[in-house]
Amino acid sequence: MASSSPAGSTKPPSQGPLGLATHPLRPSDIRSDSVEGARSPLDVAAIRRDFPILSRRVHGHRLVYLDNAATTQKPLVVLERLNHYYRSTNANIHRGIHRLAEEATALYEETREHTARFLAATDPRGVVFTSGATGALNLLASSWGHWLRPGDEILLTEMEHHSNLVPWFLVARERGAQVRHIPVTEDGRLDLTRLGELLTERTRIVSLTQVSNVLGTINPIRAIADAAHAVGALVSVDAAQGAPHHAIDVQALGCDALSFSAHKVLGPTGVGVLWVKPDLLERMEPYQGGGEMIREVQMDGATWAEIPHRFEAGTPNIAGVVALGPALDYVERLGYDAIGRHGEAIITYALDRLRGLGGLRILGPTDPTERSGAIAFADPVVHPHDLSTVLDQEGVAIRAGHHCAQPLHRRYGLVATARASFYIYNDRDDVDALVAAIESARRYFG
Amino acid sequence: MADREDRAHLQLDDLYREVVLDHYRRPRGRQPLSHPSCSVEGFNPSCGDQIHVALTIDGDRVNELQVECRGCSISVASGSMMAEMVPGHDVAEVRRLIEAVKGMMQGKEPDPAVDLADLEALAGVRKFPVRVKCALLAWTTLEEALPGISGPA
Numbered sequence: 367m368a369s370s371s372p373a374g375s376t377k378p379p380s381q382g383p384l385g386l387a388t389h390p391l392r393p394s395d396i397r398s399d400s401v402e403g404a405r406s407p408l409d410v411a412a413i414r415r416d417f418p419i420l421s422r423r424v425h426g427h428r429l430v431y432l433d434n435a436a437t438t439q440k441p442l443v444v445l446e447r448l449n450h451y452y453r454s455t456n457a458n459i460h461r462g463i464h465r466l467a468e469e470a471t472a473l474y475e476e477t478r479e480h481t482a483r484f485l486a487a488t489d490p491r492g493v494v495f496t497s498g499a500t501g502a503l504n505l506l507a508s509s510w511g512h513w514l515r516p517g518d519e520i521l522l523t524e525m526e527h528h529s530n531l532v533p534w535f536l537v538a539r540e541r542g543a544q545v546r547h548i549p550v551t552e553d554g555r556l557d558l559t560r561l562g563e564l565l566t567e568r569t570r571i572v573s574l575t576q577v578s579n580v581l582g583t584i585n586p587i588r589a590i591a592d593a594a595h596a597v598g599a600l601v602s603v604d605a606a607q608g609a610p611h612h613a614i615d616v617q618a619l620g621c622d623a624l625s626f627s628a629h630k631v632l633g634p635t636g637v638g639v640l641w642v643k644p645d646l647l648e649r650m651e652p653y654q655g656g657g658e659m660i661r662e663v664q665m666d667g668a669t670w671a672e673i674p675h676r677f678e679a680g681t682p683n684i685a686g687v688v689a690l691g692p693a694l695d696y697v698e699r700l701g702y703d704a705i706g707r708h709g710e711a712i713i714t715y716a717l718d719r720l721r722g723l724g725g726l727r728i729l730g731p732t733d734p735t736e737r738s739g740a741i742a743f744a745d746p747v748v749h750p751h752d753l754s755t756v757l758d759q760e761g762v763a764i765r766a767g768h769h770c771a772q773p774l775h776r777r778y779g780l781v782a783t784a785r786a787s788f789y790i791y792n793d794r795d796d797v798d799a800l801v802a803a804i805e806s807a808r809r810y811f812g
Numbered sequence: 813m814a815d816r817e818d819r820a821h822l823q824l825d826d827l828y829r830e831v832v833l834d835h836y837r838r839p840r841g842r843q844p845l846s847h848p849s850c851s852v853e854g855f856n857p858s859c860g861d862q863i864h865v866a867l868t869i870d871g872d873r874v875n876e877l878q879v880e881c882r883g884c885s886i887s888v889a890s891g892s893m894m895a896e897m898v899p900g901h902d903v904a905e906v907r908r909l910i911e912a913v914k915g916m917m918q919g920k921e922p923d924p925a926v927d928l929a930d931l932e933a934l935a936g937v938r939k940f941p942v943r944v945k946c947a948l949l950a951w952t953t954l955e956e957a958l959p960g961i962s963g964p965a
């Protein structure tokens with residue numbers, strides 16, 4: 367995605383990530399860092415300085431934040447943008463004819479263009495801002511749902527987050543459609559041998575995750591999208607876990623729609639992105655009605671505004687959208703190539719160390735190159751909640767539970783797992799702290 | 813390092829008292845009942861913990877109680893203590909006990925008429941607010957299983 371980081375060299379240093387602004391990534395910066403074995407191409411120490419929260423302490427310990435699949439921490443540039451926006455620009459967009467409103471509208475629309483470039487989309491009109499990935503998927507399901515007829519099928523997968531399941535259940539029930547799913551294999555991959563029988567002329571919609579929030583599995587989106595298109599289905603990609611770790615190119619993925627959440631890519635909470643092919647978006651039914659999404663309203667009806675505004679009823683999270691800009695800048699400056707290699711190195715190291723503990727059941731592909739972000743595991747003795755409580759006392763934040771993926775846990779005969787998930791500011795020390803805390807929990811319960 | 817671990821464990825010792833760990837390691841009352849009067853499945857949607865509670869009622873008295881919990885140490889231990897304490901008491905007494913456990917989790921003054929026995933060991937859960945629902949899962953499920961005015965018979 368090097369082409370989509372135009373901000374890199376032109377913005378003043380204060381606009382960029384502080385750890386990198388004065389010295390953009392050069393080959394000389396590429397060092398092994400603390401991830402052993404594979405070299406990390408990120409200067410983790412410099413990155414950590416950009417995230418104020420990482421210097422706080424929890425129960426007297428250094429914070430070891432390993433809950434990035436739930437939400438990532440925010441760099442100073444994002445916090446500053448939020449602050450600056452409210453201090454100097456705050457206004458409603460697309461409405462007021464005054465200076466502040468013009469500035470706010472321009473910032474909001476610039477972020478739309480930036481987001482389109484981030485997704486390698488050619489037309490910013492395909493970018494709809496929502497409240498999150500959940501908001502995006504509900505919009506999509508509700509709108510595509512209008513096209514469903516009884517007997518039509520929606521194909522999902524067994525590894526979906528509830529927010530890519532339940533919205534489809536709702537429309538399926540309403541339209542008399544059937545939901546089917548691609549099963550997962552024992553080692554956490556989609557069982558694509560079943561695809562041929564699951565995709566039929568009845569399949570209208572295929573919606574699947576790019577990266578599993580539990581297994582970490584990276585799915586072969588392009589191949590599935592091509593197969594789906596061959597039977598005439600529309601393809602939606604849930605990139606909530608993909609966007610933080612992989613350069614997104616909606617053309618290369620070959621999808622019709624794609625969703626992600628800003629807060630999982632260093633941005634603020636309350637902002638999501640739904641990208642839809644503009645010619646398709648043009649034909650979609652509106653989702654919510656209200657201000658901003660109409661062209662003209664009579665007492666008994668209305669005509670719709672142009673896309674994408676038709677899908678953005680009411681006052682959106684303007685400050686949040688504006689602050690998504692510096693978040694995208696930040697990852698683009700690091701570059702997805704470096705982010706990907708760092709992620710792979712840390713997953714490799716973490717898998718090694720966790721396996722070294724013995725006895726843990728680790729979900730997902732054994733090959734670290736087939737996964738990113740998260741590692742979910744179960745200890746035969748210490749329940750995930752207890753593990754999470756013990757780890758918390760040592761400053762280590764992980765998540766315990768079903769991670770909004772109950773069908774997947776059921777598939778593996780589990781009720782809950784512990785999940786450690788990594789991002790650009792995590793290093794080998796964090797993995798070591800995790801492993802030491804697990805050992806201490808085992809002693810406690812053993 | 814040892815010091816750091818000790819400090820963490822001081823906090824944890826409040827939560828994971830030896831009695832609690834003992835109930836977790838050897839939960840009581842798991843044997844299925846041959847003729848239950850009533851059985852209820854409890855579920856904690858936020859974390860996925862599951863519990864099966866079955867009982868036999870003889871007149872006004874809870875005669876037998878089976879508790880089978882798939883969950884964390886706190887929910888398993890709480891259910892195990894429940895299985896140990898409840899049989900032999902009449903429904904009104906059991907209701908008072910349920911209220912007493914809830915009250916303990918909310919930090920209320922204890923009811924002097926109710927003997928909490930091993931359950932006192934769960935008092936430390938209060939300091940870990942996210943775990944309170946683990947401690948209450950067994951009891952709220954039992955409440956549903958009891959016959960009478962508020963719960964389904």
Ligand SMILES: Cc1ncc(COP(=O)(O)O)c(C=O)c1O
Pocket residue numbers: 435436497498499500501527529530575577578579604606607627638770
């Ligand atoms: C794969 C996946 N999809 C969707 C979501 C929903 O994101 P949000 O809660 O930000 O709407 C998540 C978040 O956990 C996720 O991991």
